[in-house]
Amino acid sequence: GAVVSQHPSRVICKSGTSVKIECRSLDFQATTMFWYRQFPKQSLMLMATSNEGSKATYEQGVEKDKFLINHASLTLSTLTVTSAHPEDSSFYICSARGGAPEAFFGQGTRLTVV
Amino acid sequence: DAKTTQPNSMESNEEEPVHLPCNHSTISGTDYIHWYRQLPSQGPEYVIHGLTSNVNNRMASLAIAEDRKSSTLILHRATLRDAAVYYCILRDLGGMRFGAGTRLTVKP
Numbered sequence: 001g002a003v004v005s006q007h008p009s010r011v012i013c014k015s016g017t018s019v020k021i022e023c024r025s026l027d028f029q030a031t032t033m034f035w036y037r038q039f040p041k042q043s044l045m046l047m048a049t050s051n052e053g054s055k056a057t058y059e060q061g062v063e064k065d066k067f068l069i070n071h072a073s074l075t076l077s078t079l080t081v082t083s084a085h086p087e088d089s090s091f092y093i094c095s096a097r098g099g100a101p102e103a104f105f106g107q108g109t110r111l112t113v114v
Numbered sequence: 115d116a117k118t119t120q121p122n123s124m125e126s127n128e129e130e131p132v133h134l135p136c137n138h139s140t141i142s143g144t145d146y147i148h149w150y151r152q153l154p155s156q157g158p159e160y161v162i163h164g165l166t167s168n169v170n171n172r173m174a175s176l177a178i179a180e181d182r183k184s185s186t187l188i189l190h191r192a193t194l195r196d197a198a199v200y201y202c203i204l205r206d207l208g209g210m211r212f213g214a215g216t217r218l219t220v221k222p
Contacts, residue, residue, distance in 0.1 A: 006157070034209040043201075044158070044212040093157045095210070101146045103210060105157035 002028045004096045006106025013084055013113055021079045021109045023094030029074035030096035034103065035067070038091040050077055084113040118202045123217045126192045134187040134216055136202030141182050146205050149176065149187045151198040152215070158201065161187065192220045 003026040013019050023033060032051050036044040048064075050056035050071035058064045066088075068080040077096075081088055089112050097103040119137040126132040138147065146165050150158040162169055162176045164185070169176040175188040189196055201215040 004157075032209075036212075043214050044152075046209045046211055049209045091155070095157075101205070102148065102160050102163050103205075104160060105150075108155065108157045110155070 002026075002096075002098070002104045004030075004094065004104045004106045006094050006109055008109060009107055010110040011112070013111070015085055015113055016083055018080055018082045019084055019111060021081075021092055021094070021111075023077045023079070023096065023106050025075045025096040025098070025104070028096075028098040030077070030098055031074065032097045033071055033077040034095040034097075035069060035077075035079050036093040036095065038093060038108075044093060047079075081111065084111070086113045089113045118204060118213050120200075120202055120213065120216045122214065123219065125219045125221060126189075126196075128194060128220055128222050129191050132189040132192045132196070132218065132220075134189075134200050134202075134218065135184065136186070137184045138202070138204055139183045141204055147176065147178060147182075147185050148203045148205055148210065149174070149200060150203065150210075151196075151200045153198045158212075159198075161200070192218075194220050194222060196220055 005024045007022045035047045038044045047062045048056045048058045050069050052071050052074050056069035071077040093108045094106040095103045148163040149161040152158045162174050164176045177186045197220045199215040199217050203210045
């Protein structure tokens with residue numbers, strides 16, 4: 001299947017700092033990318049949808065000023081968690097889709113805010 | 115979004131077939147049925163998808179009811195590596211919304 005690479009796989013940051021997570025589609029052009037968050041023992045929660053070159057659409061309850069999403073090219077989307085706090089600690093996962101119905105997921109990023 | 119219902123957990127013995135059911139009674143005509151699985155601390159892995167007809171690939175088979183209100187993911191011979199949470203998802207054009215999924219345990 002198609003490959004989606006997410007980086008870093010884990011990151012620890014201090015409270016109040018910002019963290020950027022990258023998501024790349026390696027062998028296809030991702031017209032749409034999605035960002036999810038997953039807390040322990042819970043399912044994935046869709047945070048936002050981004051189309052290349054346009055602003056992301058955020059799900060209800062997700063703060064767009066806190067979770068900045070940029071989808072500047074057909075192979076790269078970034079999620080920046082701004083002014084991170086311990087409650088932002090979670091497993092963040094990106095997903096990318098090209099022209100096919102199926103989407104492919106990154107390996108996930110474990111964020112720990114201390 | 116149309117919702118899916120799956121059992122919380124299932125068990126299987128290694129080398130035996132596994133049938134994972136999914137109910138989606140409010141499915142619309144343009145919804146694809148997708149199956150993904152997730153191992154601990156990893157992103158979901160694509161398994162299979164279909165629209166109306168049954169589908170086979172190297173990982174699994176997908177049997178779709180004639181009225182499309184239910185489907186079954188079939189793993190023909192379960193291995194220990196198949197132990198994971200399996201998600202049945204309906205998708206039209208937007209992002210995939212995950213339910214709780216079925217946690218599959220494979221016993222040696």
